[in-house]
Amino acid sequence: MARSQTTRKPTRIQREKTNSILEAALDVFSDNGFRGSTIDMIAVRAGLSKPNILYYFDSKEAIHKALLAGLLETWLAPLEEMDEDGDPIEEICKYVALKLKMSQNFPRESKLFANEVLQGAPHILPEIKGGLKDLVSTKASAIARWAEEGKIANIDPYHLFFSIWATTQHYADFDIQVRSVLDDGKDPFETAGPFLDNMFRAMLEPKAS
Amino acid sequence: MARSQTTRKPTRIQREKTNSILEAALDVFSDNGFRGSTIDMIAVRAGLSKPNILYYFDSKEAIHKALLAGLLETWLAPLEEMDEDGDPIEEICKYVALKLKMSQNFPRESKLFANEVLQGAPHILPEIKGGLKDLVSTKASAIARWAEEGKIANIDPYHLFFSIWATTQHYADFDIQVRSVLDDGKDPFETAGPFLDNMFRAMLEPKAS
DNA sequence: GTCTATATCGAGATAGAC
DNA sequence: GTCTATCTCGATATAGAC
Secondary structure, three states: OHHHOOOOOHHHHHHHHHHHHHHHHHHHHHHOOOOOOHHHHHHHHHOOOHHHHHOOOOOHHHHHHHHHHHHHHHHHHHHOOOOOOOOOOHHHHHHHHHHHHHHHHEEEEEHHHHHHHHHOOOOOHHHHHHHHHHHHHHHHHHHHHHHHHHOOOOHHHHHHHHHHHHHHHHHHHOOOHHHOOOOOOHHHHHHHHHHHHHHHHHHOOOOOO | OOOOHHHOOOOOOHHHHHOOOHHHHHHHHHHHOOOOOOOHHHHHHOOOOOHHHHOOOOOHHHHHHHHHHHHHHHHHHHHHHHOOOOOOOHHHHHHHHHHHHHHHOOOOHHHHHHHHHHHOOOOHHHHHHHHHHHHHHHHHHHHHHHHHOOOOOOHHHHHHHHHHHHHHHHHHHHHHHHHHHHOOOOOOOHHHHHHHHHHHHHHOOOOOO
């Protein structure tokens, strides 16, 4: 078990190889899911041999866990930026735009996450029931307050989050379907931005009571 | 290869066993994905032996294909019901409600479909680029016409469909996350119905120009 | 039609030379 | 640190008795 991860000083080369393995693994796992991926696929894409992969990581699962480890944090960062003292509708729409940008720029991460949750989140259920739930709860309170103050329409904050996650991640996770339905060549993200912005503004606009 | 599927008259018992295998397979595949599922899991859940499964189906993939075969059709049925001569907003909201009901009543089918599309739709890409694309194209034209006539707001019909699919299926596909974020015990579907209805009505309401 | 036993194969992981 | 060769195991699928 005297693996490189446990030694004291990881050299530059070690870091580089570790990174290229993770990079290749992200490709493979997001395309094929955990069970559908093989170490060989990762090795080929990383330009390394199979045993060499297992020199840097103890197992296939260790690679997967390493990828997931930082993922939820990255995924939640945009939500943390939501400012309770800012303009309500602008803050929410900014979050939507950020989340859509993440789907556009990090589709592999989105798919990795989708795969994981779809299978019942076997590796990150604690994090979901912990950090995610807590953060959402906090931000939901802020949104509920905005609604009480009449600054936005009276909507359920939790379902608001679900609809934001669902609509933005859909373009990454189901991209094959989206692009198949649209004329090939069109970039879905260009038109999705204005559409979603308009959709959430319409819903959030305070109604005359 | 003289398998029962190819004989002329499938007896009642054969039909029943075939159905219980498909039923068990739907459980297993939707929970674990195709690669993560084993014939043994299906056999145990169906109360049959592994070779007996392979007497009724030529291979694990054959079971999977059989499940997917009817799925897209079932999945599209609600969209076909959308009436171009009905009240625009009511027709669209009826579609949303139906789609949500399907997520509630057929979560396994939804997950099976999500798994398939997430992996790039290897088995049903032709159907997606064929029947699905055509049907959506037809209905999108109707919606575009409604918009031109000022009966609904001027929104992109394709992104409307994407947002409907994303939001409704989210409750089935990501149920573990939804239920983890909400207080346990609450049924997400009860509150999701009114929320989504309100959301799509707000977006579709014709704007004074 | 249904079983037990087994052939076969793919893939994770390890041994040991270099 | 990296390779070739190999062990091992789980899973698909088949053979053949009943």
